[in-house]
Amino acid sequence: MASRKGKQTFILDSKPQISAAASIAGKKESEGPLGRVFDVTLEDDMWGENTWEKSESKLQREAVRLAIEKRGVRESDIDCMFAGDLLNQCVGAHYGLKDMRIPFFGLYGACSTFCESMALAAMMVDAGFCRRSVCVTSSHFCSAEKQFRMPLDYGGQRTPTSQWTVTGTGAAIIEPGEGINISSVTAGRILDMGISDANNMGAAMAPAAKDTLMCLFNDTGTAPEDYDLILTGDLGVVGSELFRDMTSREGKDIYSRHEDCGCMIFDIKGQDVHAGGSGCGCIASVFSSEIMNRLKQGRIKKMILMATGALMNTQALYQGESIPSIAHAIVIEGSK
Amino acid sequence: MASRKGKQTFILDSKPQISAAASIAGKKESEGPLGRVFDVTLEDDMWGENTWEKSESKLQREAVRLAIEKRGVRESDIDCMFAGDLLNQCVGAHYGLKDMRIPFFGLYGACSTFCESMALAAMMVDAGFCRRSVCVTSSHFCSAEKQFRMPLDYGGQRTPTSQWTVTGTGAAIIEPGEGINISSVTAGRILDMGISDANNMGAAMAPAAKDTLMCLFNDTGTAPEDYDLILTGDLGVVGSELFRDMTSREGKDIYSRHEDCGCMIFDIKGQDVHAGGSGCGCIASVFSSEIMNRLKQGRIKKMILMATGALMNTQALYQGESIPSIAHAIVIEGSK
Numbered sequence: 001m002a003s004r005k006g007k008q009t010f011i012l013d014s015k016p017q018i019s020a021a022a023s024i025a026g027k028k029e030s031e032g033p034l035g036r037v038f039d040v041t042l043e044d045d046m047w048g049e050n051t052w053e054k055s056e057s058k059l060q061r062e063a064v065r066l067a068i069e070k071r072g073v074r075e076s077d078i079d080c081m082f083a084g085d086l087l088n089q090c091v092g093a094h095y096g097l098k099d100m101r102i103p104f105f106g107l108y109g110a111c112s113t114f115c116e117s118m119a120l121a122a123m124m125v126d127a128g129f130c131r132r133s134v135c136v137t138s139s140h141f142c143s144a145e146k147q148f149r150m151p152l153d154y155g156g157q158r159t160p161t162s163q164w165t166v167t168g169t170g171a172a173i174i175e176p177g178e179g180i181n182i183s184s185v186t187a188g189r190i191l192d193m194g195i196s197d198a199n200n201m202g203a204a205m206a207p208a209a210k211d212t213l214m215c216l217f218n219d220t221g222t223a224p225e226d227y228d229l230i231l232t233g234d235l236g237v238v239g240s241e242l243f244r245d246m247t248s249r250e251g252k253d254i255y256s257r258h259e260d261c262g263c264m265i266f267d268i269k270g271q272d273v274h275a276g277g278s279g280c281g282c283i284a285s286v287f288s289s290e291i292m293n294r295l296k297q298g299r300i301k302k303m304i305l306m307a308t309g310a311l312m313n314t315q316a317l318y319q320g321e322s323i324p325s326i327a328h329a330i331v332i333e334g335s336k
Numbered sequence: 337m338a339s340r341k342g343k344q345t346f347i348l349d350s351k352p353q354i355s356a357a358a359s360i361a362g363k364k365e366s367e368g369p370l371g372r373v374f375d376v377t378l379e380d381d382m383w384g385e386n387t388w389e390k391s392e393s394k395l396q397r398e399a400v401r402l403a404i405e406k407r408g409v410r411e412s413d414i415d416c417m418f419a420g421d422l423l424n425q426c427v428g429a430h431y432g433l434k435d436m437r438i439p440f441f442g443l444y445g446a447c448s449t450f451c452e453s454m455a456l457a458a459m460m461v462d463a464g465f466c467r468r469s470v471c472v473t474s475s476h477f478c479s480a481e482k483q484f485r486m487p488l489d490y491g492g493q494r495t496p497t498s499q500w501t502v503t504g505t506g507a508a509i510i511e512p513g514e515g516i517n518i519s520s521v522t523a524g525r526i527l528d529m530g531i532s533d534a535n536n537m538g539a540a541m542a543p544a545a546k547d548t549l550m551c552l553f554n555d556t557g558t559a560p561e562d563y564d565l566i567l568t569g570d571l572g573v574v575g576s577e578l579f580r581d582m583t584s585r586e587g588k589d590i591y592s593r594h595e596d597c598g599c600m601i602f603d604i605k606g607q608d609v610h611a612g613g614s615g616c617g618c619i620a621s622v623f624s625s626e627i628m629n630r631l632k633q634g635r636i637k638k639m640i641l642m643a644t645g646a647l648m649n650t651q652a653l654y655q656g657e658s659i660p661s662i663a664h665a666i667v668i669e670g671s672k
Contacts, residue, residue: 004464004465010465051655080523088424088425088649088650089422089649091651094647094660098528098660100526102525103523103524104525105443106445107441107443107444108425120456126463127464128340129340130340187416188440189439190433190434311434312430313423314424315389316427316431319389319390
């Protein structure tokens with residue numbers, strides 16, 4: 001039943017469907033170009049909690065609840081949960097989801113976690129281990145800045161290549177059935193090209209994105225023309241340009257088909273976000289809103305969803321290490 | 337083919353085998369009761385690196401290399417890698433394994449990560465997605481103390497219930513075949529009983545261990561008598577006692593069959609480790625040495641391996657949160 005093609009691609013013969021998805025986005029995100037497509041937008045990124053971390057946990061919990069509600073099932077109808085976030089020891093997920101009594105697999109792949117969670121959930125459903133799985137990831141600008149960069153109160157200057165961590169989340173339910181289907185998974189390998197500038201993660205992640213995409217094309221015998229959309233999250237403006245150029249140099253022209261969630265979620269110039277959005281809530285919230293809508297409306301027949309992650313921590317950078325990266329991709333086919 | 341029993345248990349019909357395992361342990365661990373069974377022991381926990389974090393990364397890399405060597409295959413014969421550790425953003429795994437060009441799934445489940453990685457690897461092999469997977473987790477006393485507690489140089493006092501993070505690692509290769517086989521997986525659910533003492537993680541994790549064990553018994557229709565060994569990692573002295581008592585109160589007497597890796601790896605009194613060992617290198621190194629030996633020698637016919645994890649971070653504790661925990665279990669059958 002299950003099969004593998006080439007080095008990194010898993011073919012899902014049963015093509016599990018994404019039966020529902022829900023998105024929540026923060027205040028700044030709600031003022032961006034996609035502000036009207038999110039299911040819930042926050043007036044205030046604290047969302048009634050007394051810490052940013054608790055607000056991030058609430059994002060995950062409420063997104064899962066909303067996805068379950070949209071699907072018309074109950075929490076007890078979910079077999080398995082795949083979740084993660086950017087916080088140390090993934091506490092966004094752990095505290096957010098602890099009261100749901102659902103078998104839980106915790107993941108860490110930085111911003112690649114959303115596709116990692118969808119990949120594992122889809123494989124588990126395809127293999128028949130799970131009847132219905134939920135995937136969820138989040139990020140929160142304030143908890144991420146505090147942890148990875150500087151306390152917000154310092155008002156630190158941002159470099160032109162830096163990305164703005166999205167406050168947001170997306171949750172998706174995966175189960176057997178016809179609809180919006182996942183037909184294959186291409187798992188990423190870690191790649192480190194020596195970039196050590198924590199303010200230029202797009203450049204660190206672009207080679208990993210190129211590596212996984214080329215592998216997907218090779219393994220599945222497909223080309224850019226076979227896809228209506230090649231969507232990355234979140235290379236941002238700088239990383240996207242590098243990614244398209246690197247891919248083009250390998251003989252695959254993706255210029256007209258590539259979009260990046262980090263460039264879509266904000267009005268880059270108008271909202272002063274420098275190189276665009278990032279964080280594993282970015283691709284999660286953009287996919288679970290705008291992209292699911294396009295898939296449902298038949299505006300996308302077949303697409304690649306690829307999430308990229310920078311796998312360093314602050315300590316490693318202080319110790320002079322470069323930034324290893326990874327990209328996981330899934331192929332999604334829209335309703336016929 | 338794949339099937340599910342009850343709420344949390346996945347039956348692996350093909351019973352993938354653990355075809356090789358390798359262990360590395362630090363200096364203090366090498367002086368404990370299991371000192372002679374580890375494949376490699378360190379004279380100095382820096383292991384020639386200039387930071388503890390790099391030493392921890394080296395632990396993972398060398399354990400994987402050694403497991404591959406013991407199995408008699410090459411890196412390119414490994415299809416998939418499931419790995420994690422306790423460091424922020426799991427950098428032990430990322431930096432340690434970045435030069436192996438193997439599809440990589442990063443996991444975070446605190447000390448439960450070893451069983452989480454074996455569970456996912458075994459399911460992927462059972463489903464036919466992978467031919468041969470490797471699982472690896474690590475911990476390092478010095479990198480963990482620095483990150484979770486106090487800089488070592490402070491010489492902080494340890495409470496009687498505190499556990500000693502093991503410097504060590506274990507890597508296991510999982511593939512189809514007869515030998516030492518994994519017959520089922522029981523995935524844990526997050527449980528938070530309100531314990532908020534970071535120096536008593538055994539107490540925080542014991543209820544999660546009881547929850548998963550009772551679920552395993554119910555789902556598979558088995559009882560303690562069906563197993564030669566119920567092995568947890570790492571409840572330590574305090575958590576183990578609570579775990580056995582709680583399980584006994586549910587009508588399942590496991591007193592004579594239960595061992596805990598945190599209690600096995602050190603001479604508890606003689607080595608001044610208070611409540612015993614912990615860290616996701618503890619169960620990984622004990623399982624990959626002593627327990628694999630017992631399985632190979634036929635001294636264990638059937639056992640439960642259950643790894644428990646405390647899912648907090650320091651920030652959450654500073655903010656007054658309690659400690660959510662989880663336990664993942666797998667059933668292992670020894671060679672006939």
